[in-house]
Amino acid sequence: MSQLITVATCNLNQWALDFEGNRDRILESIKIAKQKGARLRVGPELEITGYGCLDHFLESDVCLHSWEMYAQIIKSPETHDILLDIGMPVLYKNVRYNCRLISLDGKILVIRPKIWLANDGNYREMRFFTPWLKPGHVEEFKLPPEIQKITQQVYVPFGDAVVNTVDTTIGAETCEELFTPQTPTIAMSLDGVEIITNSSGSHHELRKLNKRLDLILNATSRCGGIYLYANQRGCDGDRLYYDGCALIAVNGKIVAQGSQFSLNDVEVVTATVDLEDVRNYRAAIMSRGMQATLNEVKFKRVDVDFELAPMATRFDPSISPSKTHDPFYHLPEEEIALGPACWMWDYLRRSNGTGFFLPLSGGIDSCATAVIVYSMCNLVVNAALEGNQQVIKDAIKITRSDENWIPSDPVELASKLFHTCFMGTENSSTETRSRAKELAQRVGSYHVDLNMDVLVSSTVSLFEVATGKKPIFKIFGGSQIENLALQNIQARLRMVIAYLFAQLLPWVRNIPNSGGLLVLGSANVDECLRGYLTKYDCSSADINPIGGISKTDLKRFIAYSANKYEMPILTDFLNATPTAELEPITKEYVQSDEADMGMTYEELSAFGALRKVEKCGPYSMFLKLLHEWTPRLTPAQVAEKVKKFFFFYAINRHKQTVLTPSYHAENYSPDDNRFDLRPFLINPRFTWASKKIAEVVAQCEHKTDKELNIMSID
Ligand SMILES: Nc1ncnc2c1ncn2[C@@H]1O[C@H](COP(=O)(O)OP(=O)(O)OC[C@H]2O[C@@H]([n+]3cccc(C(=O)O)c3)[C@H](O)[C@@H]2O)[C@@H](O)[C@H]1O
Ligand SMILES: Nc1ncnc2c1ncn2[C@@H]1O[C@H](COP(=O)(O)OP(=O)(O)OP(=O)(O)O)[C@@H](O)[C@H]1O
Numbered sequence: 001m002s003q004l005i006t007v008a009t010c011n012l013n014q015w016a017l018d019f020e021g022n023r024d025r026i027l028e029s030i031k032i033a034k035q036k037g038a039r040l041r042v043g044p045e046l047e048i049t050g051y052g053c054l055d056h057f058l059e060s061d062v063c064l065h066s067w068e069m070y071a072q073i074i075k076s077p078e079t080h081d082i083l084l085d086i087g088m089p090v091l092y093k094n095v096r097y098n099c100r101l102i103s104l105d106g107k108i109l110v111i112r113p114k115i116w117l118a119n120d121g122n123y124r125e126m127r128f129f130t131p132w133l134k135p136g137h138v139e140e141f142k143l144p145p146e147i148q149k150i151t152q153q154v155y156v157p158f159g160d161a162v163v164n165t166v167d168t169t170i171g172a173e174t175c176e177e178l179f180t181p182q183t184p185t186i187a188m189s190l191d192g193v194e195i196i197t198n199s200s201g202s203h204h205e206l207r208k209l210n211k212r213l214d215l216i217l218n219a220t221s222r223c224g225g226i227y228l229y230a231n232q233r234g235c236d237g238d239r240l241y242y243d244g245c246a247l248i249a250v251n252g253k254i255v256a257q258g259s260q261f262s263l264n265d266v267e268v269v270t271a272t273v274d275l276e277d278v279r280n281y282r283a284a285i286m287s288r289g290m291q292a293t294l295n296e297v298k299f300k301r302v303d304v305d306f307e308l309a310p311m312a313t314r315f316d317p318s319i320s321p322s323k324t325h326d327p328f329y330h331l332p333e334e335e336i337a338l339g340p341a342c343w344m345w346d347y348l349r350r351s352n353g354t355g356f357f358l359p360l361s362g363g364i365d366s367c368a369t370a371v372i373v374y375s376m377c378n379l380v381v382n383a384a385l386e387g388n389q390q391v392i393k394d395a396i397k398i399t400r401s402d403e404n405w406i407p408s409d410p411v412e413l414a415s416k417l418f419h420t421c422f423m424g425t426e427n428s429s430t431e432t433r434s435r436a437k438e439l440a441q442r443v444g445s446y447h448v449d450l451n452m453d454v455l456v457s458s459t460v461s462l463f464e465v466a467t468g469k470k471p472i473f474k475i476f477g478g479s480q481i482e483n484l485a486l487q488n489i490q491a492r493l494r495m496v497i498a499y500l501f502a503q504l505l506p507w508v509r510n511i512p513n514s515g516g517l518l519v520l521g522s523a524n525v526d527e528c529l530r531g532y533l534t535k536y537d538c539s540s541a542d543i544n545p546i547g548g549i550s551k552t553d554l555k556r557f558i559a560y561s562a563n564k565y566e567m568p569i570l571t572d573f574l575n576a577t578p579t580a581e582l583e584p585i586t587k588e589y590v591q592s593d594e595a596d597m598g599m600t601y602e603e604l605s606a607f608g609a610l611r612k613v614e615k616c617g618p619y620s621m622f623l624k625l626l627h628e629w630t631p632r633l634t635p636a637q638v639a640e641k642v643k644k645f646f647f648f649y650a651i652n653r654h655k656q657t658v659l660t661p662s663y664h665a666e667n668y669s670p671d672d673n674r675f676d677l678r679p680f681l682i683n684p685r686f687t688w689a690s691k692k693i694a695e696v697v698a699q700c701e702h703k704t705d706k707e708l709n710i711m712s713i714d
């Protein structure tokens with residue numbers, strides 16, 4: 001007979017160190033889970049502190065406040081009558097662990113420390129936590145005195161134990177553990193654990209969700225079982241956007257999937273599932289049965305007198321199992337429209353900002369940034385119309401609006417919080433100026449159109465007076481160095497103007513009690529990688545929503561937005577050649593990004609992925625591209641391109657150290673702060689690798705060893 005149970009997992013928008021806010025969102029999720037009839041509620045990893053506290057985890061205050069919040073949660077009668085799986089750091093024998101605390105009715109059943117910590121890419125868990133390197137091992141943990149008074153317990157099991165209810169067995173897995181070759185799910189499921197919880201702090205990256213879902217579906221398809229995935233969602237204080245997508249899977253099929261991007265701070269996902277389905281599924285696979293019989297890992301079971309299916313002995317026609325459905329994925333262009341927009345909203349409300357200021361050039365990148373702000377305004381309006389009180393409250397606070405105001409039109413909202421500025425010089429074309437103006441009108445931003453030639457010429461004159469030398473552009477006979485200096489001064493002055501306007505525009509507009517605006521930067525990931533930007537110019541902003549996105553993806557996003565938001569002006573941006581407009585335009589010469597860089601944006605994406613994702617140095621990148629790009633290019637041309645890429649990457653690496661914090665979106669991001677740790681003084685000629693590349697080129701060109709005069713390299 002079927003044994004139906006209702007279980008809940010959730011996406012919570014936690015904020016690092018916001019103990020009370022985090023507590024309230026946890027309480028809210030428990031309340032909703034109970035209202036939906038769930039008997040088990042799972043929350044995200046380190047939900048009490050917020051996942052991204054980083055070195056704050058080293059402060060004993062963080063553990064103390066975690067216990068204080070935890071005590072308030074489990075002591076409240078509203079959180080009783082449901083099994084709770086809550087995440088926080090715990091200090092045991094002076095060692096800090098990243099833990100799950102499973103409790104019922106104000107009593108702790110088990111504390112399960114994370115065994116396999118996340119320590120690559122964006123993650124540094126080993127800096128703050130020690131892994132519990134003893135799978136299956138359990139010890140006794142003496143609770144802090146204040147907690148003893150609340151739970152009436154002195155010792156609780158600490159380690160890799162599972163919970164036995166009257167009717168089933170539950171085990172916890174934490175985020176990264178799902179990504180390991182030998183996931184805890186395998187041993188637990190072979191030992192008869194039927195429900196596995198996974199509490200995550202997992203960030204968004206374009207096109208990554210399928211990896212997470214594949215792992216969950218694959219694990220539950222091979223092992224059978226009910227899998228509850230919980231995740232943090234939102235910007236909890238840095239470059240990452242945790243992308244929720246809480247879900248419930250049974251035997252390789254999804255029965256409930258929460259949203260990936262949303263402005264809802266608390267989203268509870270429930271499903272009604274049948275324990276008998278797990279048993280039937282597993283018991284029908286004989287090979288699995290043999291492995292289970294031979295399995296030596298026996299988990300300590302912590303018994304609790306509680307049923308997940310209290311009515312199982314009687315058929316209840318009002319309860320029916322949730323239906324299975326296919327996984328849902330957004331298109332990458334939708335991910336760009338939604339992820340950075342949600343991140344910016346969290347950033348704006350949590351930084352107590354008044355709005356954004358964006359230097360709008362009439363090119364693709366700043367255009368994409370503007371459209372993301374517009375997308376944010378759409379999300380806010382939709383959430384407000386759905387009655388999201390938190391969003392309405394935040395919107396009123398940010399825009400200093402009347403307390404009865406409800407955002408109902410994205411253009412109106414943008415007109416209150418979004419400011420754009422075209423900063424023209426004599427090198428600007430009328431096309432870029434008018435494109436910027438038209439886009440600003442369409443999205444509703446408060447737009448300033450100015451000319452800054454007087455500023456540029458007076459700065460150059462000052463230099464002339466001080467040194468007696470006058471730099472001139474290359475096309476008028478100047479040297480490369482003069483040409484660069486004349487470009488950079490325009491770009492850098494734009495940054496100074498941007499900060500001045502960001503500070504004073506709300507004052508100009510008589511916005512009451514306003515602070516300044518956050519300055520938005522819009523250098524894309526490829527420009528950053530190649531260093532095709534001026535250090536401390538408009539790329540130096542407060543935050544950059546597109547700094548982790550490739551030019552190719554930004555173009556796809558603009559094409560998608562032209563339809564989605566009915567903005568025909570966006571096709572003009574797509575059709576324009578990307579140009580910095582820092583050099584004079586003549587009949588024979590118009591500056592172009594790709595010509596200037598000596599490589600295309602498409603090539604940059606390929607170099608970027610090979611360097612970072614495939615871990616290629618110059619030599620192995622050359623070998624890989626040799627297979628891919630010949631015979632379209634000769635081996636010598638491939639070698640030239642690879643060397644050129646590494647040359648510019650190396651000479652400009654220092655720029656990464658001061659890049660504006662950007663939304664992390666791309667797996668080949670060169671972000672120096674967290675994701676791509678490299679030296680910033682590198683010999684750009686990579687001499688030894690270059691010799692080895694030359695050797696292969698010669699070999700391909702059928703030259704003899706003698707002709708080559710090859711050095712011994714073994
Ligand atoms: N290893 C190292 N460690 C630390 N600093 C280092 C350094 N090497 C140079 N530097 C310093 O870096 C500075 C040179 O870098 P930087 O001032 O950026 O100047 P630079 O890289 O020489 O020129 C900027 C480039 O960006 C291009 N660009 C394209 C499109 C748009 C824009 C724009 O801004 O709108 C710019 C522009 O055409 C030009 O090719 C100097 O102060 C130099 O001393
Ligand atoms: N005329 C301008 N007015 C306002 N801002 C500008 C102007 N030119 C450049 N900027 C700012 O400086 C940034 C870098 O300039 P750059 O010319 O490199 O742009 P880009 O990378 O081609 O981006 P875009 O496609 O937005 O022009 C732009 O994204 C924009 O924010």
Ligand SMILES: NC(=O)CC[C@H](N)C(=O)O
Nearest residue numbers: 118175176179201202203
């Ligand atoms: N918090 C974690 O363990 C996260 C690591 C994991 N690889 C992820 O990206 O989801």
